[in-house]
Amino acid sequence: MKIMRSVAQLQEALGGQHSIGFVPTMGFLHEGHASLLEQARAENDIVVLSIFINPTQFGPNEDLDRYPRDETRDQQLAQSAGVDYLFYPTNEVMYPLDMARVTVRSGDDVLCGASRPGHFDGVLTVVSKLFNIVRPTRAYFGLKDAQQLALIEGYVADYFVPVEIKRCPIIREADGLAKSSRNVYLSDREREQAPGIQQALVEAKQALDQGQPLETVLEKTRTLLQFEGAAIDYAEAVAYPTLGPVDATTETILLAVAVQFESARLIDNLLYTRGA
Ligand code: PAF
Numbered sequence: 295m296k297i298m299r300s301v302a303q304l305q306e307a308l309g310g311q312h313s314i315g316f317v318p319t320m321g322f323l324h325e326g327h328a329s330l331l332e333q334a335r336a337e338n339d340i341v342v343l344s345i346f347i348n349p350t351q352f353g354p355n356e357d358l359d360r361y362p363r364d365e366t367r368d369q370q371l372a373q374s375a376g377v378d379y380l381f382y383p384t385n386e387v388m389y390p391l392d393m394a395r396v397t398v399r400s401g402d403d404v405l406c407g408a409s410r411p412g413h414f415d416g417v418l419t420v421v422s423k424l425f426n427i428v429r430p431t432r433a434y435f436g437l438k439d440a441q442q443l444a445l446i447e448g449y450v451a452d453y454f455v456p457v458e459i460k461r462c463p464i465i466r467e468a469d470g471l472a473k474s475s476r477n478v479y480l481s482d483r484e485r486e487q488a489p490g491i492q493q494a495l496v497e498a499k500q501a502l503d504q505g506q507p508l509e510t511v512l513e514k515t516r517t518l519l520q521f522e523g524a525a526i527d528y529a530e531a532v533a534y535p536t537l538g539p540v541d542a543t544t545e546t547i548l549l550a551v552a553v554q555f556e557s558a559r560l561i562d563n564l565l566y567t568r569g570a
Contacts, residue, residue, distance in 0.1 A: 401538075
């Protein structure tokens with residue numbers, strides 16, 4: 295595995311005729327990232343991993359400064375996942391002039407976009423830069439960040455970006471908690487409460503299977519998400535991948551939740567296809 299810190303060096307190495315699988319991350323890698331890398335490794339000649347904690351997707355009071363970092367462990371995981379090139383840019387490399395940014399037009403007024411204004415502008419800005427640098431054949435994103443994934447798919451379609459976006463499944467701990475770099479923030483008590491998020495989604499799926507109305511299911515989900523010392527940020531349903539309101543014609547519903555614990559904000563979701 296080669297570590298690259300400059301765009302020119304990386305692009306020279308990637309030139310030529312081969313398929314490039316790309317996994318963009320903010321580091322502090324876990325099994326969720328490993329599964330993206332595994333799929334990228336199986337489907338491409340070359341695998342590129344980027345690690346960049348993108349400042350423009352963090353709000354003023356968010357965790358940019360304390361976002362977990364562990365370069366040594368990340369390099370070991372990347373090496374064992376068969377990564378060919380690990381791209382570690384700095385802020386100066388990624389934002390040389392910072393004269394232009396991508397702006398989301400729709401789909402960021404709900405869920406995490408509503409709670410974190412400007413977040414998805416920052417995500418699409420950095421993803422667009424990374425796509426231009428790496429020029430991947432395929433790029434791999436986890437469904438845990440389902441809204442992010444839908445907005446990236448929308449950006450790629452709207453801008454005719456020549457990349458195939460691969461939706462990858464949510465990877466969970468044995469007790470059901472979705473893997474996230476931010477799980478490390480949880481106190482012991484919060485870590486015990488956190489699997490309740492997925493339990494609420496499992497119950498929501500059962501209720502939808504039984505034909506219960508969506509509003510009733512959402513009400514019940516909100517009840518189940520009431521953990522002591524935590525606050526529900528949202529528990530909502532939107533059409534997927536349009537992120538618009540659910541109506542009678544909606545085939546796939548994204549039932550998404552965010553819970554603000556004292557030390558971390560956790561998200562999880564369920565993609566539910568009607569009649570499936
Ligand atoms: O999902 C993430 O880790 C980030 O939002 C991404 C896509 C790497 C952009 O910074």
